[in-house]
Amino acid sequence: MTNGNVIEYTPLDQIPKIVEDLRASFATGITRNVEFRKQQLMKLFDMINDNKEILADCLKADLNMTKGEAYASNIEPAMYEIGYMLENMDQWLKPTYPSLAHQPSYMGGDICIQKVPQGVVFLISPWNYPVRLTLIPLIGAIASGNVALVKQSELSVNTTSVISRLLKEYMDERVVRIVNGGAEETTVLLDQRADHLFYTGSGAIGKIVAAAAAKNLCKTTLELGGKCPAAVFGVKSKDSLEVIARRIIWGKFYNCGQTCVGVDYVLVEKSICDNLVSELLNAVNEFYGSNPINSPDFGRIINKRQFSRLVGLLSKSKGTINTYNNDKLVSGTSTELNLNSDFGCDEGNLFVPPTIVTNVQPGDSLLSGELFGPILPVVAVDDVQSAIDFINSMDYPLALYSFNEDVDQAKLVGECTRSGSFVVNDTMIHTACHSIPFGGFGPSGLGSYFGLASIETFTHGKSTMIGRLNYPPKNLDSLRFPPYSGSENEW
Ligand code: NAD
Numbered sequence: 001m002t003n004g005n006v007i008e009y010t011p012l013d014q015i016p017k018i019v020e021d022l023r024a025s026f027a028t029g030i031t032r033n034v035e036f037r038k039q040q041l042m043k044l045f046d047m048i049n050d051n052k053e054i055l056a057d058c059l060k061a062d063l064n065m066t067k068g069e070a071y072a073s074n075i076e077p078a079m080y081e082i083g084y085m086l087e088n089m090d091q092w093l094k095p096t097y098p099s100l101a102h103q104p105s106y107m108g109g110d111i112c113i114q115k116v117p118q119g120v121v122f123l124i125s126p127w128n129y130p131v132r133l134t135l136i137p138l139i140g141a142i143a144s145g146n147v148a149l150v151k152q153s154e155l156s157v158n159t160t161s162v163i164s165r166l167l168k169e170y171m172d173e174r175v176v177r178i179v180n181g182g183a184e185e186t187t188v189l190l191d192q193r194a195d196h197l198f199y200t201g202s203g204a205i206g207k208i209v210a211a212a213a214a215k216n217l218c219k220t221t222l223e224l225g226g227k228c229p230a231a232v233f234g235v236k237s238k239d240s241l242e243v244i245a246r247r248i249i250w251g252k253f254y255n256c257g258q259t260c261v262g263v264d265y266v267l268v269e270k271s272i273c274d275n276l277v278s279e280l281l282n283a284v285n286e287f288y289g290s291n292p293i294n295s296p297d298f299g300r301i302i303n304k305r306q307f308s309r310l311v312g313l314l315s316k317s318k319g320t321i322n323t324y325n326n327d328k329l330v331s332g333t334s335t336e337l338n339l340n341s342d343f344g345c346d347e348g349n350l351f352v353p354p355t356i357v358t359n360v361q362p363g364d365s366l367l368s369g370e371l372f373g374p375i376l377p378v379v380a381v382d383d384v385q386s387a388i389d390f391i392n393s394m395d396y397p398l399a400l401y402s403f404n405e406d407v408d409q410a411k412l413v414g415e416c417t418r419s420g421s422f423v424v425n426d427t428m429i430h431t432a433c434h435s436i437p438f439g440g441f442g443p444s445g446l447g448s449y450f451g452l453a454s455i456e457t458f459t460h461g462k463s464t465m466i467g468r469l470n471y472p473p474k475n476l477d478s479l480r481f482p483p484y485s486g487s488e489n490e491w
Contacts, residue, residue, distance in 0.1 A: 003061040005161040007154060009181040012188050018177050019192040022120050022147045025174035031117055031145040034093065038086060040142050040175055044135065045082045047170035048075060051162070055131055058158035062130065063255060064300035073255065074131035077432065081139050084434050084451055089143045092455045095464070109467040115459035117145030118219065119195030124186065124209065126201040127156035127302055128258045128372075133200050133223075134163060138176070140454025146196070147175050151189055153201075154182040155302055194218050196458065201225075203443055210446075221447035221457055224440055225370045226397040226420075227264035230427060231387045231413050234404040235272055244403045244425075245279030248376075249287060251401070251427025253354045256299030257374035261399040261421075261428050264370060265360075265377045267387040273380040277358055280376070281322060281329065284354045290324045292353050293344060300350040301373060310352050310373040311345050316365035319357040319377060362390070384409070388416045395443040396420070401427045420444050 010018070031037060048055065052075055059065040059074060095112040103111065121141045125134040134152050141148040150167060152160040164178045179189050190197075190212035199209040200223040213220040230248050235241055251263040268276050288295040301307045314321060315334045322331045325344035330337065339345045344353045357366055357377045366377040381387050391400065391413075400419035404410035407424055414422035420440035423430050431438060439448025449457050484490050 003057065003158050005058070005061075005158040007157055007161045007164070007180050009154075010179045010185055012185065015179055015185065015188045016192055018179060019120060019149060019189075019194075022149055022174075022177055026117075026119050026147045028174075030174055031142075031147060034090070034145075037142055037145055038089070040172060041082050041086055041139060043170045043172075044139065044142070045079060047166050048079050048082075048131075048135070051166055054162060055159065058156075058162050059131065061158040062127065062156040063258070063302065064298075065255060066297050066299075068297075069255060069299075070131075074129055077132050077434075078135040078139070081136050081434055081450070085139055085143045085454070088451070089455065092452050093144075093459070107465075107467070108471040109465040111463070111465050114462045114464050115144070115455060116462045118458060118460050119146060120193075121146045121148045121196040121198060121458065122151065122189060122194045123148055124151045124189075124197070124199045124201065125153060127153035127160075128255060128260070130156040130159040131163070137198050137200070137449060137454070140449050140458045141196075141198070142175065144455055144458035146458055147177075149177050149179060149189070149194075151179045151181075151186060154180070196221070198449075198457075199223065206445075219460075221449065222440075222445050223260070223438075223447075223449075224398070224443065224445045225260045225372065226395055226440065226444035227367075227370050228261055228397045228399045228401065228419075229387075229391055229394075230263045230266045230401040230403065231384070231391070232266060232268040232272070232276055232403045233384050233387070233413075234269075234406050234409050235276075236405060238275070240405055241272065241275055241279045242282075245276060245283045246286075247403075247425075247427050248401075249280055249283035249354075252376045253284070253287070253298065253374050254428065256301060256352075257376075258299070258302065258372055259428065261431055262372075263376065263401060263427050264397070265367065265379060267379050267381055267390060269384075269387075270380045270382060273358075273378065277322075277356065277378055280356050280378070284356065285324055285329075288324070288354055290327045290329075292324060293346065293349065293351050298354065298374075301352055303350070304347060306373065307345075307347055307350050307352065310371070310375060311339055311347075313365050313371070314339060314345075314352075314355065314357075314375060317357055317360070317377075318364055319360040319366065322356045322358065323353040325353060384413065388413060391417045396441045398440045398444040399423060399428070399430070418442070420448075 056070040059070040095114045097112050123137045193216045196219045197213045198221045203224045206222045206224045288298045292298045355375045360377040360379050396418045398420040402410040402413040410424040434451045437448035437453030438450045
């Protein structure tokens with residue numbers, strides 16, 4: 001649905017000029033003034049606040065996102081980040097003064113690390129949380145004194161076109177400019193010199209962005225995806241299993257599974273697998289009902305291409321697929337069931353039902369790439385070590401969720417694996433905490449942001465020494481100057 005919104009693609013020949021203009025306005029020094037940066041952040045706050053309802057409508061039209069999810073996951077976090085930044089940026093931007101203990105005493109200079117702006121920052125964002133993933137990086141870029149070029153996803157048509165219009169309306173064009181378009185426009189953009197490339201999206205495009213950064217040797221932040229596991233071990237009580245199931249289902253099916261930190265698959269110890277699956281199915285029924293196509297709280301797939309990819313993966317899986325359709329629980333393999341009529345997949349509606357796949361064996365089609373849709377494979381394993389080995393055989397995920405009644409045992413899974421973030425006994429909720437950096441590791445990303453981490457990401461830590469012309473005295477100063485041979489300075 002496009003709600004009448006259309007993205008105006010930027011003519012290719014205008015892109016170099018837009019970057020040049022930004023570079024020229026940075027050179028005027030306009031963003032060195034911290035009060036000016038704060039005014040821009042307040043404008044951005046007003047922009048979101050004045051247009052909350054419109055932005056929520058756009059998210060509904062692009063992703064069938066409910067109002068609650070639109071506010072909780074996109075609109076409020078961006079507004080919160082502005083408040084958090086305004087409250088703390090003076091402190092965070094202060095130079096740091098390392099100890100002088102390791103400086104030779106005869107130098108006598110004052111040393112500090114200044115947090116200085118980097119210059120022209122390109123922010124390239126995806127379609128799945130288009131408000132937060134465009135605006136939260138922008139907040140960090142502005143607070144750090146940069147000028148920013150915003151390139152949003154062409155797939156979230158409504159949100160991208162409305163944010164483009166609003167940024168032009170509310171923000172100083174010397175500080176924020178827009179380029180719109182798809183691969184072609186982004187390719188031209190990446191040919192221009194940036195001082196920092198900040199990209200959120202898939203790893204495949206992340207490699208293109210990293211290659212462009214290598215050409216110009218500029219700083220790069222990559223916020224990528226990956227398969228985020230939930231490991232469930234050491235759970236004896238039914239109440240715990242119920243809590244775990246609800247948190248996994250929430251972390252899986254939020255935004256129809258199109259979340260970079262969403263649960264991708266479950267690893268569970270064999271002895272509790274059946275009980276967990278039954279609680280997972282109860283949670284699906286409780287959240288979305290026995291006819292999820294009618295649920296106002298269940299999203300839609302972004303486009304037909306992604307719909308076909310997901311249905312293709314399901315049809316290749318050897319596992320048992322389970323969902324609710326037409327007021328009943330439907331279970332069977334993809335060869336036994338018709339994915340459209342029995343199962344309810346509906347291309348016209350871009351609807352894939354909330355699906356739990358059991359009896360999934362290593363090597364299954366659902367266990368290779370990131371699923372990024374409402375399909376949850378459950379893999380039963382013998383013990384925690386098997387789960388750790390499984391996780392370590394895959395690319396490092398963006399987030400890893402470890403459930404266990406014994407928190408120390410849960411932590412062990414984190415100690416033996418690598419991931420962007422690690423959460424015990426919950427899913428996704430850590431992304432609501434702006435005081436911890438958000439970012440991946442290896443194939444799931446490079447660098448991080450949010451709050452202080454954004455300042456560290458978007459500034460350059462400039463080592464600074466302030467020397468004096470009258471110190472050290474000439475006889476001491478001469479010790480470093482040639483000629484060395486024959487002097488007391490000879491080694
Ligand atoms: P997408 O298709 O919207 O692409 C992201 C951006 O790259 C867009 O602005 C797009 O125009 C641009 N792009 C597309 N093709 C390009 C090309 N050939 N050259 C240069 N730029 C190009 O989004 P996506 O990649 O489908 O997003 C989904 C992925 O993003 C998932 O893997 C998900 O896990 C990841 N993701 C990560 C985070 C995070 O914060 N780490 C957040 C959201 C999504």
